[in-house]
Amino acid sequence: MTSFVPAIHAKAISLDKKSLTMCAGSGSGHPTSCMSIGHIVSTLMYHKMRWDPKQPGHPCSDRLVLSEGHAVPIVYAAFADLGGLIGKEDDLRPCVDADLETLRETDSVLDGHPNPMEGFPFFDAATGSLGQGLSVAVGLGIAARLDELDRRIYCIIGDGEAREGQIWEALDHMMDRNLTNVLPIFNCNQYGQAGAVSNQQSAEVLEKKLAASGFNVLRINGHEPEQIWSAIDSFVENTTANGSPIAIVAETVKGWGAASVQGTGWHGKPASGSALDKALSELDEQRVRLVTGIGTADAPVRLELPTNSAPTPGDLPDTPDFRDAMAEYDMGHLIARGSLATRKAYGIALRTLGRHNPDVIAVDADVSNSTFAEMFAKDPITADRFIECRIAEQNMYSVGAGLSAAGKIPFCSTFAKFITRAYDQIEMAINSGANLKIVGSHAGISLAADGPSQMSLPDIAWFRSFATMQDHRGNPGCYILQPSDAYAAYALTMAMAEYEGVCYMRTLRPDTEFIYDDSTTFNLGGMETLVEGRDLLIVATGYMVHEANKCLDALDQAGIDATLVDLYSLPFDENQLLDLANQNNGMVLTIEDNYGGGFGSAVADAITADGGGFTLEQMHVRRIPKSTRTPDEALEYCGLHHTDIVARACEMLQVACV
């Protein structure tokens, strides 16, 4: 018998036992899931992964993404055993056994599911909402390739979890890029929460599906150290060879080693009291059977350090302003036309950013010729850093989280509507502290002809919810940005890149007239007063700034001296807005081309928190749009045409429309 075999058995049994006692102590958790991966985790963390417990977040070390995040106690147990460092950036200390007893406590860094931001930098991303980890691993793998780092990414995925379509999106993406530095390990323990997994997620069918996808599949017994060892060796060899990516299908036992906690009814249920004692003693029996008497159980662990170092970015040159960038790309003549779509300005900004900062990555989902990420994709200087995710938005945003964890600044774009598919992934990225830039084109109803299946309508409400709270850095969970012209779009793209955290920018399909020039400063949290009046504060955003602007003459004729503010950011400076409202007799009209709960509600929140006597009316989309041939017709259909705005303003101020 190879010498490492009893060592791995011994370690797995020890970690399994700790998982059981940790979960029993916390009164919740998933010990039997832990026990199904005890041998795999032991082999990886003690033998095969090149990492340093004293530098758990080292940018060159191998990584483990625990996609089935609920099995995290066993990783915590190994980490404490190895004395890995835990804590927030400035306050790291070794994890010890006593920490394990704090699992899921308020003050503990050992959260119920993996999260680096709670003080566990061994992990790259928060997991626990299933099906996302492999995409994160793909992001890490792509970044390693771009940086020419010999870094290996291991990802453990549950069999039940493999039902999530995102897993198959990520696998396709691995094949597209031949990512041999990423190893998906399917933990086939045969049980989900409510019962046995489907035959479609059995080891046999998973093996067939993976092979059909082009993987070299290694099907192993996940509790046999030699099989695990050998499969990982094959993966390691293949990272420098030219073979197809490898995937491991590991047949395991949920609650391995303790028959009393196996089968249905034991998912997410800690054994306690005599049931715990029984399970622990069954594991002791396994130790007698598999370890005792062999004498090599305490074979030293073999942790190799990372073999090369990360690139250190140099000083970055300043980016040119919009006009200069346009000139640089021989697009200067477009300036003279006086209008340009904000999505095109985004493409120009993205290309410029890419040329100036090697960490900027552009990611898109088969619509780069609509979002204009193609400007980055087609520039020979940046083309290598364009990641085509195809029609698979969930994978794209989790790949973005992985790229961010590797120090990149990913800009991930698609139609704003289709981003909805990845809201869960985006929330997990926010929880992970990712530096993710989300760009949604064809926003709102100005898309017109394509109809509501392509329009983003409740998006502002959802993203705004994150603007009402703070992330782990004390910043808004997300900034929402909606530029109304090309200058603003360009400048806000630059501002997003400089900020560390999650931003969502909405761009428009149609050309919009220039309002600004390069002298205007745009800040996250800012707004711009376009016209100062004293009777009515009109707060508009995006396309509606232009529609509101069309009203001013008519309002003037009706005797209304209106103020017009371009509210291009959420959250925003509430005092600035309240001052403007006060200068307009407290009369406020908000206009946005999405469903409610967005900019208008943000203004309502600000006004009511102040307690002053304001009157607010909100104009937003109040019916399901349909196809129209032109944006103007879409506005009419939804009651947001400039004539509707004039009528509403006159009604508010009780004056006759002219």
Next chain:
Amino acid sequence: MTSFVPAIHAKAISLDKKSLTMCAGSGSGHPTSCMSIGHIVSTLMYHKMRWDPKQPGHPCSDRLVLSEGHAVPIVYAAFADLGGLIGKEDDLRPCVDADLETLRETDSVLDGHPNPMEGFPFFDAATGSLGQGLSVAVGLGIAARLDELDRRIYCIIGDGEAREGQIWEALDHMMDRNLTNVLPIFNCNQYGQAGAVSNQQSAEVLEKKLAASGFNVLRINGHEPEQIWSAIDSFVENTTANGSPIAIVAETVKGWGAASVQGTGWHGKPASGSALDKALSELDEQRVRLVTGIGTADAPVRLELPTNSAPTPGDLPDTPDFRDAMAEYDMGHLIARGSLATRKAYGIALRTLGRHNPDVIAVDADVSNSTFAEMFAKDPITADRFIECRIAEQNMYSVGAGLSAAGKIPFCSTFAKFITRAYDQIEMAINSGANLKIVGSHAGISLAADGPSQMSLPDIAWFRSFATMQDHRGNPGCYILQPSDAYAAYALTMAMAEYEGVCYMRTLRPDTEFIYDDSTTFNLGGMETLVEGRDLLIVATGYMVHEANKCLDALDQAGIDATLVDLYSLPFDENQLLDLANQNNGMVLTIEDNYGGGFGSAVADAITADGGGFTLEQMHVRRIPKSTRTPDEALEYCGLHHTDIVARACEMLQVACV
């Protein structure tokens, strides 16, 4: 040559030409996608589908789900040719060629993407956001099986679209249930929007993947009538045989028949002017080559009518009240305990509904023992109508839309957090006019120990956005319901079943004390005043009703006579709330255990629309939660503990806390 061959070629060419001219006329659309499915659509709609153009929504007819919705013009063209009926329910009329010229116009029922609610009842659901159609087809297929209807469901899926993981979730679901009455047809035209599709979505790899999943795969040339005909015959034969489900992989040409519009650069781009003339003449040449001189091009179409009829539901008995239901299930003793989790009350209500209404279906995603949908699953009377979707939420909610389109009342449950993955699918269901009931358990932060990866936090903001607009029936796009006790949960589940439209109900993990009894009436849009005071209106919801209730004594001691309202619905009766606010000096404090943009913002919207002088403070989650051992600790961590509420109330009213 078989006689139907030239007929199908002739029809396909005719429809291809119409697709080109329709898109040219509207100035947008995807004619080349249409041309890739011309032969398939002709074979289905003119020969193989059993349907009646005069009854396009007939509940027993075969169905076509066009998952790649952007190819819809060719279906419109066939429909006009066949004189199918279009229009809203009360105003149906035959579609004629002149209608085709109205594609994408404001007043046209021929929307840019399929949508039955715009007046095209041939379709069952709105499509256009890719990857969802096969799940809708699965829902229709399951309903047909439950109703013992010999109904066949055809679904056309793009190859680029097949990258969406949801497609693979739906395919797994088909295999789980051996749904041989559903036929997925993969349209492999080799091009997405931004470029060629990945090799992972090539006909060859799709064939391998489908075979690995267990399908009997028929790979055909999608422009050869005999191959299409024969493949569909195989499917039809298999619906009554016991074979594995069949899938068709059709190799097609994007822009078939007109070389000048093939290849990259022609996605979603109508040919116009001379390019249009050229393409049309190329198609005429195809007609010469494939049709002229054979003489059978005008072979009569063969449309069989549906072969059996739908079940007609009889009068439904009244459902018992909560206490009686508990007694019926031998759970009466739990009433005496004085508390029960709302998720358990939901399970009891669901089981009761299922016993009383054969159209009620319970659908869950591997967590039925957490959501308590298992009460329905384990009752022999209802067990057949429990649909286990496993860990695949996107598929689950689109299956729900399909079940709804077949007349069922689907209740689809999982953790509220995981519903996020299906927000795009849910929006499409709202657009489709689906009668979908969405139930999310373990909502908010009272889940505690499992941490934020399992907590729903921005969910209220997102669903509320739909409460600010109206669906096609003139109702709120979605009702959001959050019962605070078991009686409310039971009653609101019943209310959801009686209402036609989309509802989202949030249930809680912990037990909560009974507040109500069976005499309380709960309505969509309602609220309940628990305590009437005069100094401060406290508006709480869900778990926070109980936390607010704990404050009342302390507030009383501080001299604050508070009103407590349980706001269990969005939208709500705004006048009722404003009256209560006025009775409390305009002082309002809202409390919810999710991120902002939710109930508090809804109150802010109502208050500001009124224009009265109110002061509103909103308490909600303002940081990313983490694991805590108890709900109480989670409330403390997020500043929502009852002591925090007391402090805030005292501050608002400028009185000293006792």
